[in-house]
Amino acid sequence: MAEFIKIYNENPNPREIKRVVEVLRKGGLIIYPTDTVYGLGCDITKTKALEKIARIKGVKLDKANWSFVCADLSNLSDYVRQIDTPTFKILKRALPGPYTFILPGNNNLPKDFKKKKTVGIRVPDNNIARAIVESLGNPIISTSIRDEDEVIEYTTDPELIYEKWQNLVDIVIDGGYGHNVPSTIIDLSDSEPIVLREGKGSLDIL
Template sequence: MAEFIKIYEENPNPREIDKVVKILKRGGLIIYPTDTVYGLGCDITNIKALEKVARLKGIKLEKANFSFVCHDLSNLSDYVKQIDTSVFKILKRALPGPYTFILPGSKSLPNPFKKRKTVGIRVPDNNIALDIVKLLGNPIISTSIRDDDEVLEYTTDPELILEKWGNIVDLVIDGGYGDNQASTVIDLSDNMPVVIREGKGDLEIF
């Protein structure tokens, strides 16, 4: 059964964050809170863990549209090609926040994503997620645990998430009730913002 850890978003306990990061470094899968829906994630540098997540989602890893959850914009250049000042200004204005930005992928992407032309970048406005990636030192991948055919509580209530995912993942973080609205997805790979999916993030920001 997965470990179940309560972490408070206002002031995440460094000891608990450390515990989460140790699990990620061992190749573990975690379910964690963001500023939108709860996410399923793993360390972006761990190929075995990435493959496991892809299997759970029923997709090939190379074809998976996982978002990269970053701590801030400083390590963007590791994953994203040089971007325009105008694009950077949009990112700066919107992040941290409930947006996924699709940007042109760089040559130094982790192996499974090497052939990708674009990557989805997330900097969620949630201290738990941000503290995890900060301590880990690199992004985690994120994919939503939401399923449109399901009872909503199973994706918003941490105890019910544990009930459903407890035998599949290594850790479920209880960061309080999650949202049931996904992030707004904006494609900036051609410099002009194109809305791919309208979600929680306000479009007025553009």
């Protein structure tokens, strides 16, 4: 059964963050807050954890389109090919924020993502998510948790999330109520930006 950990976004407790990171390093799954909807994630280098998430989501791992949650733009070059100045300016304007950017991947992608030509990058405007990634030292996966109920597409109450997910993950972080609008997805892998999904982030950044 999952642990239910309360962490405050204004000032994430380093001890609690460390506990989450320990679980991620052992290949555990977490549900964590972002600046949009709550996310389901694991360490991007842990194959077994990635396979577990793929099973939960009902997709094949090599077909899954998940984003990497990064702490900031500094480790982008670890996973992304050289990006031009206009693209970098868009990223600088938008991040941290409620956006997912599709960028051309490079040869350093973890082994489970080697075949991918592109990678989705998230730098959420949420201190908890960014503190976890910073402490872990590499990105975590971001895939949203959805309700089957079409009226409420995303669960926003951490206690209800815990009730539903407690037997599927190792930690559910209560970071306060989430949002029910997902991130805006923008493809920057080609010459012109293409908006793939309009979500919480404004398009004024383009």
